[in-house]
Amino acid sequence: MFEFENERSELMGKIEEFIHRKQYTALRDLLIPIEAADIALLMGDLPEEDLPLLFRLLPKELATEVFVELDSDEQELLIQGFSNTELKEVLDELYLDDAVDIVEEMPANVVKRILTHSDPDMRKSINEILKYPEDSAGSIMTTEFVDLKASMTVGDAFKRIRRTGPDKETINICYVIDDNRHLIGLVTIRTLLLTDEDTVIGDVMETSIVSVSTLDDQEYTARSLSKYSFLALPVVDTENRLVGIVTVDDAMDVLQEEVTEDIEKMAAILPSDKPYLKTSVREMFKARIPWLLLLMISATFTGQIISRFENALAAATVLTAYIPMLMDTGGNAGSQAAVTVIRGISLNEIEFRDTFRVIWKELRVSVLCGIALAAANFVKLILIDQMLFHNPSVTPLVALVVCCTLVVTVFTSKLVGCLLPLLAKKVGFDPAVMASPLITTIVDATSLLIYFQFASFILHIGA
Amino acid sequence: MFEFENERSELMGKIEEFIHRKQYTALRDLLIPIEAADIALLMGDLPEEDLPLLFRLLPKELATEVFVELDSDEQELLIQGFSNTELKEVLDELYLDDAVDIVEEMPANVVKRILTHSDPDMRKSINEILKYPEDSAGSIMTTEFVDLKASMTVGDAFKRIRRTGPDKETINICYVIDDNRHLIGLVTIRTLLLTDEDTVIGDVMETSIVSVSTLDDQEYTARSLSKYSFLALPVVDTENRLVGIVTVDDAMDVLQEEVTEDIEKMAAILPSDKPYLKTSVREMFKARIPWLLLLMISATFTGQIISRFENALAAATVLTAYIPMLMDTGGNAGSQAAVTVIRGISLNEIEFRDTFRVIWKELRVSVLCGIALAAANFVKLILIDQMLFHNPSVTPLVALVVCCTLVVTVFTSKLVGCLLPLLAKKVGFDPAVMASPLITTIVDATSLLIYFQFASFILHIGA
Numbered sequence: 001m002f003e004f005e006n007e008r009s010e011l012m013g014k015i016e017e018f019i020h021r022k023q024y025t026a027l028r029d030l031l032i033p034i035e036a037a038d039i040a041l042l043m044g045d046l047p048e049e050d051l052p053l054l055f056r057l058l059p060k061e062l063a064t065e066v067f068v069e070l071d072s073d074e075q076e077l078l079i080q081g082f083s084n085t086e087l088k089e090v091l092d093e094l095y096l097d098d099a100v101d102i103v104e105e106m107p108a109n110v111v112k113r114i115l116t117h118s119d120p121d122m123r124k125s126i127n128e129i130l131k132y133p134e135d136s137a138g139s140i141m142t143t144e145f146v147d148l149k150a151s152m153t154v155g156d157a158f159k160r161i162r163r164t165g166p167d168k169e170t171i172n173i174c175y176v177i178d179d180n181r182h183l184i185g186l187v188t189i190r191t192l193l194l195t196d197e198d199t200v201i202g203d204v205m206e207t208s209i210v211s212v213s214t215l216d217d218q219e220y221t222a223r224s225l226s227k228y229s230f231l232a233l234p235v236v237d238t239e240n241r242l243v244g245i246v247t248v249d250d251a252m253d254v255l256q257e258e259v260t261e262d263i264e265k266m267a268a269i270l271p272s273d274k275p276y277l278k279t280s281v282r283e284m285f286k287a288r289i290p291w292l293l294l295l296m297i298s299a300t301f302t303g304q305i306i307s308r309f310e311n312a313l314a315a316a317t318v319l320t321a322y323i324p325m326l327m328d329t330g331g332n333a334g335s336q337a338a339v340t341v342i343r344g345i346s347l348n349e350i351e352f353r354d355t356f357r358v359i360w361k362e363l364r365v366s367v368l369c370g371i372a373l374a375a376a377n378f379v380k381l382i383l384i385d386q387m388l389f390h391n392p393s394v395t396p397l398v399a400l401v402v403c404c405t406l407v408v409t410v411f412t413s414k415l416v417g418c419l420l421p422l423l424a425k426k427v428g429f430d431p432a433v434m435a436s437p438l439i440t441t442i443v444d445a446t447s448l449l450i451y452f453q454f455a456s457f458i459l460h461i462g463a
Numbered sequence: 464m465f466e467f468e469n470e471r472s473e474l475m476g477k478i479e480e481f482i483h484r485k486q487y488t489a490l491r492d493l494l495i496p497i498e499a500a501d502i503a504l505l506m507g508d509l510p511e512e513d514l515p516l517l518f519r520l521l522p523k524e525l526a527t528e529v530f531v532e533l534d535s536d537e538q539e540l541l542i543q544g545f546s547n548t549e550l551k552e553v554l555d556e557l558y559l560d561d562a563v564d565i566v567e568e569m570p571a572n573v574v575k576r577i578l579t580h581s582d583p584d585m586r587k588s589i590n591e592i593l594k595y596p597e598d599s600a601g602s603i604m605t606t607e608f609v610d611l612k613a614s615m616t617v618g619d620a621f622k623r624i625r626r627t628g629p630d631k632e633t634i635n636i637c638y639v640i641d642d643n644r645h646l647i648g649l650v651t652i653r654t655l656l657l658t659d660e661d662t663v664i665g666d667v668m669e670t671s672i673v674s675v676s677t678l679d680d681q682e683y684t685a686r687s688l689s690k691y692s693f694l695a696l697p698v699v700d701t702e703n704r705l706v707g708i709v710t711v712d713d714a715m716d717v718l719q720e721e722v723t724e725d726i727e728k729m730a731a732i733l734p735s736d737k738p739y740l741k742t743s744v745r746e747m748f749k750a751r752i753p754w755l756l757l758l759m760i761s762a763t764f765t766g767q768i769i770s771r772f773e774n775a776l777a778a779a780t781v782l783t784a785y786i787p788m789l790m791d792t793g794g795n796a797g798s799q800a801a802v803t804v805i806r807g808i809s810l811n812e813i814e815f816r817d818t819f820r821v822i823w824k825e826l827r828v829s830v831l832c833g834i835a836l837a838a839a840n841f842v843k844l845i846l847i848d849q850m851l852f853h854n855p856s857v858t859p860l861v862a863l864v865v866c867c868t869l870v871v872t873v874f875t876s877k878l879v880g881c882l883l884p885l886l887a888k889k890v891g892f893d894p895a896v897m898a899s900p901l902i903t904t905i906v907d908a909t910s911l912l913i914y915f916q917f918a919s920f921i922l923h924i925g926a
Contacts, residue, residue, distance in 0.1 A: 004673075005811070032671075033671035035673055035691050037691050171653050171656065172635050172653075172694075189635070190628060193652075207496075208495075208496035208497070226712075228500050229715075231711070248712075248715075252692075255719070256689070259722050263726065263729075264806070267798050267803070269799050269802070269803065275812040276806075276807035276812050277821075281824060285828050289831075289832055292792060292796060292799075292873075293836065293839055295791060296792045296839070296840065297839075299791040302791075303786070306787065310783070310784075313783065314777070317773050318770075320769050321769045321773075322766055323766070323787075324766055324907050324911075325765065325766050327790070328758060328903060331900075332731055333751075333755060336730050336732050336751050336755075339727070340739055344738070347719070349739050350740065354740060357740060365748050369748060373755060373756065373759055380760070410755075435730075437794075437798065440794070444787050
């Protein structure tokens, strides 16, 4: 049993040694049993000048599989070095959707070269798929699927699969279309195998079909596929004509990308689709500075609240010491609610119509949390701050101010935290943006206002 | 074109009406074309007492598919109401891995009833899978796969698939074992279909196989499957004997659960695997209060720092107004780094050996961000606070203190943010815990210390 990560550095050592000693046959024999995705990872760690050598050592089919798995920088490097014949060979082996993925990442001159050397059918298909908007079902589909007619027998279907199968992305599900290419049914390879050869496809096909439209969002497409546990999902145009399919492996990649995007947005970062170590410092700076700036400016309002209550703070300086605790607890309580709701929305567990159920739940949770935190804090203030450290300014009244603020802050924060993502969803914004950082900034201000209200009411100190 | 979410409330209306008017044939005809996963969602919205009725209306096979998709509460309710014959019928239709999933969630008396009415083979298999630790590959695998011998011909293989296929989770990949059940190869249904009937399996099978062991983590298993774009991954015991397979649909569910867990941990919530609206207030309270308490207590240290510098703040009260902005910006900058690194680690893009590359990258990004923020802030302090609002206490020296603090805080925060997850990974903790809330608490304290250092150095005010 081969566990790649455990053997990665050992493999790298061997590869470098074989390259150094020019032992190319041994190198080839070392690489062939390794999965394409892992060879691509190893190639990513090699010096750029060794890539073409390694690539040319591999058998043609494996070489193409590895090529698909490489990062776009490395793909570009290899293409730049390819002779026209080599390029054509690789292109002929590529599945259409992989070819489109590659073309999308290349600079214009490389795209032109790729299209010039693709065969006419593929060129036409690539151009068609490139027309669909980014992140649409059309942009991630492949047109290489098996189509059957309802009038064929199972035996005919097998003949067709045997003839056209080698070029198809999957043969596990075959789609049944009528003469106008309308999607009218589907049949799995399992059904075909378990059915008599003379049976007519129309009699065994499933006719209640879930499909997506070319312009549907790629995340919606991937989630549907996952929800129904399909291996592929048909993509149709506005007239229900079958134009392509999205396969489960591509759906998994889409879900992974979308989750990364959501997580980045929740951390106040503009999303990028590059792996961490491949992202340049400049790109990272550009992804991070906008929200940092915006949130910094918003936080200055919180500062103005403090300024307004400067006199109150001067009258009871002990209050200042509890500001960070109150702001942080509010922020944390709000983030918990926000992040749970955001995830619920993106998993389709929560809809806007559930708003009142969500609020009712969060209110009860917030009361419990607020009281628990206030109680713990009261004990801490009296036992530790007052009795242990003999801090005379921590009076029971001060403790009361802090604890009342805690209860109301947690309550407000959870309310803001659960409402903002739902409202964002309603007005068509991305709920993920309403996560911790934004909530924190809002909650900071509200918790201070609550604090000073209680201070003036209980301790009778004015602004 | 059927888009479930758009028609959901309309469907619910019709279902309720049909139930009310006892139009059961119409109800059945309405439900049959709907996907099982969607029927389950609709049943989740119905009053509990209607579930058995709806379930019994469905054709047996569809009813079982729906049963698998229901929440465990609803499954339990149905099982409680089943006659022994009904229970046996459902169990006979279930795939093994689904049966295990159900058993895992049921109370002991229901489990006993299920096991009593399963056929002996299934009972044995369920008991075996239940022995594997939670979250292991063994616990999510199924033992219902197609196994072939290397000496069989392709024709023999098809006979075997036709005979045993109906009970198998997938027939798209068949596994080749020797007489001692060691996994020696695999062959896809596509290869079988495209190969001559007389060819021997041993000649066409793939022999470089990626497999996982029964005790491997389920997330590792799902990630491997996704990385290599497989439809199923074989699971072997310590002696490389094939004991089961994990299929892509289960891997997708695992990845989704693990992502939800990570996101919850990043928001300082103890992970749960229940959907938001199904989680009770009590469960939510218990998931949220531990971190809130811990972080609240940690935040009191930040308060103590403020207390220590009370005199400095009294000497230049204007400084207090910038505390929230400095703490928030530090927290946001740190979270950005932490969350990016945590996601990189969980996608296997970043390893512990990359620590220095990560630090070097974050350092450069933090310098850029720090300078940009400081510059923006300096302009804001001088132009708005001093000139526009005529606040005489905002002197250029105060602005200098704030801006220097910003630069150093952003620098420190990004460093802490990228280092903590990597260290957590190294010592075997979950890096996801080292996200925003914890970083914020740490960074709050350090940013205040930095602030007061600069204040005492530049403004010459002491503690």
